[in-house]
Each structure stands twice: as structure tokens, then as C-alpha cells.
Amino acid sequence: MSKKSFFSLIICLIFILTIAVGCSQPAPQPAQKDPAAPTGPVVPDKNEIVIGSVSSLSGPLSPIEGAAFGPIRQMWVNDINARGGIYVKEYDKKLPIKLIEYDDTSDIGTMTRLMERLIVEDKVDFIFPPTGTAMLFAAGEVANKHEKLLIGMSGGASEIKQIIAGMPYFFSALNFSDTQMPALVNMMVDQGVESAAIVFIGDLHGVEYSGAAVPQLALAGIDVIYVKSIPPGISDMSSLIREAKAADVDAFLCFAYPDENILALMQSMELGFNPKLFLTGPGGNFGFFRDIFGDQVMEGMMSWGAWNERSSPGSKEFVDKFIPLYGEPMVDWWGHNLYWGALQFFEQAVEKAGTLDNAVVRDIVATEKFDTILGPTWFEGGMLAEECHTGEVGQWQNGKFEVIAPYDKATAKPIYPKPSWPR
Secondary structure (H helix, E strand, O other): HHHHHHHHHHHHHHHHHHHHHHOOOOOOOOOOOOOOOOOOOOOOOOOOOOEEEEOOOOOHHHHHHHHHHHHHHHHHHHHOOOOOHHHHHHHHOOOEEEEEEEOOOOOOHHHHHHHHHHHOOOOEEEEEOOOOHHHHHHHHHHHHHHHEEEEEEEOOOHHHHHHHHHHEEEOOOOOOHHHHOOOHHHHHHHHHOEEEEEEEEEOHHHHHHHHHHHHHHHHHOOOEEEEEOOOOOOOOOOHHHHHHOOOOOEEEEEEHHHHHHHHHHHHHHHHHOOOOOEEOOOOEHHHHHHHHHHHHHHOOOOEEEOOOOOHHHHHHHHHHHHHHHHOOOHHHHOHHHHHHHHHHHHHHHHHHHHOHHHHHHHHHHOOEEEEEEEEEOOOEOOOOOOHHHHOOOEEEEOOOEEEEEEEEEOHOOOOOOOOOOOO
């Protein structure tokens, strides 16, 4: 055999042995899973719940924002964070609240644009409601478009019921004309009111309340002498007041905002118009309204609401917490307990959901019942259930805002006729 053939044979034998050894090795086994390892998608860690708020920090609606939901929003955030946050099972820890706030300058277009920014750019977990009825309607559209839970606070009208039916993510916590007007009219009938004059501000709120009042008063046999619209910021209502005085109406109903209600009361005193029943809309329910005029002037004055420290055990606790922070004149005796109750409800809904997924939290808000400052609290058809309202109509008596209607929620009997203006 030649050298060349010998070396070729050796190389072939080495190649064959290499293949044989390789084939004899056991096949690699798949890695064994750690039984303690988590299954399913991994949830990114989270250290806070981000809530976005667009409200009227400036502009015509700022007085309402500053006295209605505004202080409640901040007080609730501070209260939650002082307790370490809201426990969320998905993250197995309490998460504090981070609040991102924008000013819509009381402009609806600005509000909707900034709310879109909160959801799309800032990627907030939840959103807080804006100020006022018209703002709420527009915000509801944005919230449902992005499937973000929105619980409306300061604002509302009967049209919300129809709107909410097509907006599953929109809820409303404040009571308004659909429950307040029947309670008022029933009380007026019981007190013997025979005639009324109505002044309303020419926006959604005023149109809503006057539209509810006129037919209900007529059906109750109360003569409506006139129904007059006024523009926001009106500076003189003397002609309307003189007309009501000349007709000697029993009741004067002013469905307007604080500035217009203050003007109506001032000019009524100046012109000696002292009806047996005088009701103002938003404004008359605040402690600051009473402080402007004093207890003697406000004695017997009515407004919407209503609640006070005796409305529930939680009401006294809330007042004792709120007044040291903001002062008694800042208490809203119409909405503050409803706003606080709705936020207590929201906190419990998030805890029960165990997630920040708005769809899951929304379903709990729509179906569950929790204990709050209002007692057992729940929503029906997107609205805070009427049974949860602590009152519908209030009246200033001896410096306190008393619930006078409906009678089963009353903390005092109505004063009728109201006392004359002090000289």
C-alpha cells in the first residue's frame, strides 16, 4: 500500500469514529420550569395612581370650582396619600395618588382638548370631572371615546339620564332638578304657596330648572306669573324684581349662579321686595353666601341641597375634617357630602377590582354597593340612587342650612313665610 493511500485510510477512519461518538451522546433535554415562577404576562411595576383633572381654575366658572368639587378633590388626594395610598392587588401594594391638573379657563373647547391630552399624552390611569353641567356633557363624550371612567360631580341635568344610557363609562353623583323639583313643589303646596315668579340664567342649568319648574308648578295649581331669562353677569335685575313685587307673588325662584343670586337678593332688599318664599340656585347653599349677608338676612332663604352634620354619622366626621382645612364658609351644603361619598365609593371600587383597568372598575361602580358618608351607596342607571340623597331642598335657619324637603330626610320644618328683611 502506498503512503498516500495509507494516510487517506487513516483520515477516513478518524472521520467515521468522530461521527459515531457524536451520535452516541444523549439528546439535550428541554430546561425544566421553576414551579414557583409566575405564569402569564408580567405586569410592569407601578408606584403611583395617576389621576388627571381638567377644571375651571380661572374664568366665570372658577368661583364654583373653587368652592364645590375643587377643595374636595384636593382633600381626598391628601387623605388617601396620608394613608399610604389605595391598595391594588395587581401590584400587591398601596399606591399613592399623583394628580395632574390643567386649567380649562371655563372654556369647553379647551377642556376637551386638555382631557384628550391627559389620556393620550400623559396616559393617566383615571380622570376627574370638570366644572359645570355643559362641561360634564362634553367630558362624557371624551371619557367614553377612550373608555375612561368619569364620575361627574358639580353639574347635572335631566338630559344626563338619556346621555348616560349611551355612555357606559359616565356616571353622575350630584342630585338635580329631577329629584329636587318634585320635593320643592310638594313642599310649596303644603305651605300654601299660590303664585310664583321665575328668573333663570340662559344656559343649560337655568333652562333645565325653569323647564322642570313651570309644568310641575302648573300641575300643582300654583300660578306662574312670569318666566324670565337673564344673561350671565347681568348687572341690573331691578325691573324683574319690581314686576314680581307688583304682582305680589308668594314665591320668587332664581335659577342662576352665585353672582346673579347675590344681585337678586341685594336688589330685592333695596326695593323692599320680600316674598314669602325666596329660593336661589347655586350659591345660596354655600356658607360664604350666608356670611355675605348675615344670619338675619338669610333667615328663611332657600336653596338646593341639602345636608348638614345631622344627616348621617359620616357627615359630622366630614365637617370636623373639612372646616379646620378650609373654614366653615367654604362648606357646600348641596354637594360636598355627595362628592366625598362618590370618592369614597371610587376608592372601594378600585380596591375590589384589584386593578387599574378602567373597564373592570367601571363594572364594579355600575353594580356594587359600598358604605360611605351617605350610608349604603350605589348607582342606578349611571345615576347616584335617589335613596342615597340626604336631601333635595335646604333653608337657612338660625345660621344653619337645614334640610326641609323631602320630609323623610328633613332636619327641620320649613319656615313659611320667611321673615321680613331686617332694617
